[in-house]
Amino acid sequence: MTVHSVYREMLDFLATSPSLQQIIAFKLSAASQERLEELLENNREGELNQDEIGELDVYELVHHSMIRLKAQARMDFTLMMANDADRKE
16 A cells, blocks of 8 residues: 555654644645645646546545644634633633
C-alpha cells in the first residue's frame, strides 16, 4: 500500500499532538500545494492517469479531514475562551 506524501504530511502533523491553534492554522506545505495545483490543472484538461486520480482522491480526503478537524478545533477554542472569560469575572 502506498502512503501518499500529503497523507503522510497530515499524519506527521497530527502525531505532534498539535494545539487547537496549530490545528486551526495548519496548511499543507508549499510542495503539496504545488502538486495539488498541478493535479487539478491536469484534471481540468482530462490528462490524469489512474495513479494521479488516486493521488487527487487522497488530497480530497486530507482536505475534508482537515476541514472537520479545524471546525472542531474552532468550536473547542471558542468554548475554552468563553470558559476562561467566565472565570475571570
